[in-house]
Amino acid sequence: MTTPTRLFGRGSWTEASRVAAVLRRETVGGALLLAAAAVALVWANSPWADSYEALRDTRVGPASLHLDLTLGTWAADGLLAIFFFVAGLELKREFVAGDLRDPRRAALPVAAAVGGMAVPALFFVLFNLGRDDGALRGWAIPSATDIAFALAVLAVISTHLPSALRTFLLTLAVVDDLLAIVVIAIFYTDDFSVVPLLLALVPLALFGLLVQKRIRSWWLLLPLAAGTWVLVHESGVHATVAGVLLAFTVPVVRSAAAGGPDAGPGLAEHLEHRLRPLSAGVAVPVFAFFSAGVAVGGLSGLTASVTDSVAVGIAVGLVAGKAIGITAATWLVSRFTRAELDENLGWPDVVGLALLGGIGFTVSLLITELAFGLGSSTYDHAKVGILTGTIVAAALAAVVLRLRNRRYRRMYEEERVDHDADGIPDVYQVRTVDDDAEHRGPGPGRTAGGSAES
Template sequence: MPRLPLPSRKFRVFSRSTYPEYLRIAAILRTETVGGALLLAATAAALIWANSPAAGAYFRLRDLELGYEPWDLQLSVGHWASDGLLALFFFIAGLELKREFVSGDLRRPSRAVVPVTAAVGGVAVPAIIYSVIVWNQGAEALRGWAIPTATDIAFALAVLAVINTHLPAALRTFLLTLAVVDDLIAISIIAFFYSSGLQPALLLAALVPLALFAWLAQKRITRWYLLLPLAAATWVLVHASGIHATVAGVLLGFTVPVAASRRDRRHPGSSAGGSITSGGTTGDGGGTGMAARLEHLLRPLSAGFAVPVFAFFSAGVALGGAPGLTSALADPVAVGIVAALVVGKAVGVFGATFLVTKTTRAQLDDGLKWVDVAGLSVLAGVGFTVSLLIAELSFGPGSAHDDHAKVAILTGSLTAAVLAAVVLKARNRHYRRLEAEETRDDDGDGVPDVFQRSDQDR
């Protein structure tokens, strides 16, 4: 991770962003909150079915193979969910990453330094804690070092919805930005540490449809019957090359332009027939870019279908009752994951944030205290979707360590969620006052007064 240049003058962390950015993030969080509820429901359904008298039907469905063998695409249903459906999840992550670095908070060092540093700390400390705990268990157990490094934004938001907390805009923005940077690190880990049998010729061949997709995107040619076949070809070739197929989704997302074209700015919301990005405008009436419109179109599909289906086929573990649960959690791999999620994430995120403020000219924004940062740091220990994927890549689907890792991911995430709920709920009255301030519009111009004051300060 390159070192970020720090501002020379004093700056505030966890400060409010602009009002259009506030609206964008609020829309994303609403979608992800609904997705988080579906994610929890899918997980519960999988666990109930996998531990019911009809468990055999669940595992037969998960292991049913479909596809075209000559292209190395005869995969199980569970494999299709992890490699295929999650490619859409990572495509959204790629779009979001590019938007954040091009036009979002991450383009400004004063706003990027804290979430980037916190994300790095939230990856490094859990990985170290896990590795220390399983150090004497052999190389196979050590392969799971990256399992507890990811934060699941949908799961975390579902927790916030359940406890009915009213996080102020600055904390919600930080949580989302932290998760975005977390995704970038997780993608890099998957690409570099969990790829095997690399086929350079096929990887180079994948660049051809990827380049054509990028060319069409840069030309704002959004016909679905042109883009989808090229995206599918890129995915197939990356999958065959030995690189995990979800990386194809990120690469495709990176090629999509963020800025609105001149035509979009002149005619916001217009689009040619057959386009997959029709509609969408910014809060100020200007046209949005292709990345924003694709994200608006596909995020509900990712959060509402792709991720819950993946969770349904990945989270089903036959526990064998209380003795089986106890046995699973006694595995040092499981102990390491739980400790890393609950303790490592909190220490890593909080410690890195505290270190930034004490070694630079940064300070917490007015109205926030370190207990708020602590609550959010504990909430970052809710790791699920990417953690389940890395567990399968580390140990192989259906292996003993894989099953124990899934139990540990659920246990650690739920423990972190409960602890975060206790901390954040205690501050909810204060958060309500901040939320009321963020919606107050005394001059009736449609923009809350607090954001206008923030713009003047900037």
């Protein structure tokens, strides 16, 4: 008799401990993001709003290289490239050396990310079909999940979310952020120039060659990364795409000469460890500061923004679209692969997680700027829709997960078992037949939990 695959089953101790460390750093970054967004909103609606706009629109950089950009553009094009570089490293590591190298495990977050992008986009289009003013250009705005924001909310509501669900939330957010970058590159590139893009392959290839040789010298890698970014920016493709391309060249597993997978973390994990604090603690909060400052214009202005079909489509897409898309995709994976939900979890857990996926901010604001441009009324209305949808999704997720909090706490207490001398919880060593069937696979460096080291 074939043992069924478990959706949201417990992964390996190696991955669980690594993801826990990542989530702690992202939660701190989410708190900084919330603070930066709040400061921007208050400043943009204060008597000193002109000084906020003047700061955001201040131009710096060499004009000869077409890099005399505003501070707001530097934040969106430059700092977010760091964010997407880290996201690319995380995604590559998960699929090369993490628990998601198993196609059965990878199918769920990928399908959920696709569903969580398609359904919100459909809702937005339905609310804006009758408009002929270019509103439909914003169809991708409710497509991405802001992992830092979502984890900050999760920390505030103090939910004992099972580790498998937290891992799923992290992976889902990374996958749909990367899918959003693909959407940006294809649908939001207006003035495309092929020569700079081809030239960008030169520093990109040199960067890839150095990292494949495990060279970590910043004075070699940084100029090549900057050159790739400048040429991608010159091509008309959004410069954040350079961050993803650079990340995908970085090796995940250590070379055989260095001891192979058993020798410890590879270069991807090393760079991720170094750059994640910069991404979560500086790049994303600074971008949020320059992008979240929308002047509401009093009660009448807020009413006009909230009732605009663009704002309504975004808000409904983030709240209902994300919840329906992620939950439905999870159900379809279960239905057509005959996988079963882990016995410790219920579908309300999935719904609560899907609602957390509706917390969109960073990439949604980026797509808003690309779709409508700075200064337009539609741009401001879209930002109000993002903020409204994010707040409502966070509130609903808090309600659902609070209702499940007692169950989560009981599960947490059950898993807090004695540790052996090796420091690994027994629950990751004494495996069930189902766990063994799910994690069985070839490869060196297998831990007691059944997962190969990277």
